[in-house]
Amino acid sequence: MKVLAALSGGVDSAVAAARCVDAGHDVTAVHLALSQTPEARRSGARGCCSLEDSRDARRVADSLGIPYYVWDIAERFTEEVIDDFIAEYAAGRTPNPCLRCNERIKFAAVLERALALGFDAVCTGHYASIRQADDGAWELHRAVDPAKDQSYVLAVLTQEQLAHCMFPLGDSTKEQVRAEALARGLQVASKPDSHDICFIPDGDTKAWLSARIGVRAGDIRDAESGEVIGEHDGAHAYTVGQRRGLGLDVSAPDRARRYVVGVDTASNTVLVGPPTLLDVDAIAADRAVWCGPFPSVGEAVSAQVRAHGEVLPARLTSVDGERAAAVTVTLTEPLRGVAPGQALVLYAGSRVIGSATITRSWREQR
């Protein structure tokens, strides 16, 4: 097959591409330039976007003896991922930009262009597995390494996309991948993992957002009494479930710690309360994308609401709309701190059923 291997400059995509070459595919490497003003060198532990990463990616391609090109997707990335990230926070929601990038950029714009240019598949260094069922349907599964499993951020892939994706690292642990990179003599073998959000260089999301959304003082209210107990400088900077950074000098009467339990950007109000207010057992979500067949009401699934978060048994209580776009689930035990905007990803065992964007969560049983 003619395969386009996306190389970030990190160790995972390097080994994925190498395995693709070994498998006998005709591989071409592409580095996705996401930043309109790339830094010369990596700052901190970012794993993309700098000229240094681009150079590392090129070195890997040269080592593997495959052609290397850079695709400039900075404009699309800014529009679809960064602008959306800002807008979501400004609306008081908590988006996942990696998921968004996979949905709109990597496995949409890039995959479409690859297919148009005559490639059969796109290969990445994501930790997840694609399997083909007996009936020919494509299935997305968790990776064997639970610490690295990235099926959560890939839960936006449809059958058509899965048919043209290759994730060669799904059956390996990070340690194995690093060891393999070393054995293959790839220079990126010991490069640190990337984490945090690639377009926020210093990892300070709050400051980054404030610089773009603006600072606007507002009230911090007690969710139970309604009393104003503090001030904040922009509701957008708060996420449901957050405890640190509230700057409250009045401790609760019962001396309990207080958490953000609600964010209302329209009135610029942050609601705080005891952690019990954060416990929910029902979640509604929309804009669902299903990797395979739509789920049905009553189906027992497991639910996950953040990358590497807890996995809880759940049951679908409603499935509505065209292409089953809106769902609600109930959890068998309560989950703490679910913010609107987060992705609800549903699994059947290790198989990803699909994902939807959380609109609301509440407590049904006490």
Place this chain on the structure above:
Amino acid sequence: MAPVPAYLDHAATTPMSPAALAAMTAELAEVGNPSSLHAAGRRARKVVEQAREHIAHALGAQPVDVIFTSGGTEADNLAVLGLYRARRAADPARTHVVASAIEHHAVLDPVQALADREGATIHWLAVNRCGQVDLEHLQALLRDHGQQLAFVAVMSANNEVGTRQPVSDVVAACAPLGIPVHSDAVQSVAWEPFNFRASGLATAAITAHKVGGPHGIGALLLARGVALEPITFGGGQEAKLRSGTLDAPAAAAFATALAETVAQQPERAARVRALREQLVAAVRECAPDAVLNGCDDCLPSVAHFSFPGCEGDALLMLLDAAGVQCSTGSACTAGVPEPSHVMLAMGRDRATARGSLRFSLGATSSAADIDALREALPAAVTRARQAGQALAR
């Protein structure tokens, strides 16, 4: 079946001539720093000075005019920064610079750096749709800012579209005001006679690897009486204008390649111009809507096309996979193809600028290269058009 590679990117770099390679390898076996006073040093010094004389002779310059550098970029930087600082030191009012909008980044970027770091005011000299500088615009700039100009920079021929520039007219316009003119002659010296002393230029940049010499050596030609400040400091080699141990093997190879190129220039240029016509015909046959950019007054070696609805980097990748090697012609940031500043200056929109390819020929080009292009281009254009310019929006 693996295709036979067709190399159509001689403007990026061209193969070393066998004679230059022999001169270089022979000299690499010798010991001696040309600045040393002992026998080995004297021997190396002789190699460098002979090379200097051959280069000067090939380009209508005096040996003293030739300042060896690490290549064209360093020569351009030395001219731009060195002329500006020397002229401003002589008269603090001279803080304005005129440079054509289609200069290579080796000129463009140091000029921009003068504005960003040293308070210079830049006037980008406009070009017409063919990519030739607008002499009326130059006259207007000379009229308005003549007393404030540190220097004027106009390349001899553009590296992307191949358009030749009216450098002698530029020099004639600047001469009465005593304004030095720098010309990046990197692309043209292989293809047309160049008489530095007769040109009236203050400085000219050349490089070895575009004329069949090695990478890593070039020269700035500096006219007598022109004040220039050094930009590197050290051993003071090259008349205290450029420091660094002289590279005798590279200088010998540079001189050999340049002398050979200049001696064979008329025949070579005629042969390559005929090949270019075949290339242009082949592209038109394969992609009837492709637009040839530039004008008739161009280098014999360069043909630059826009392919409507295609992205240049997609075409490049598809042609590369089919064994045909060419260039988008524009500079890269992290390998990201930027819309060419040359095409934008020529009045093209960003999509057209991004949808362009440069094919460039050299001494080793043959009709087989054109045949390979004719073979590969139709499928590449069809695919690239399907892929469109989706990523660019």
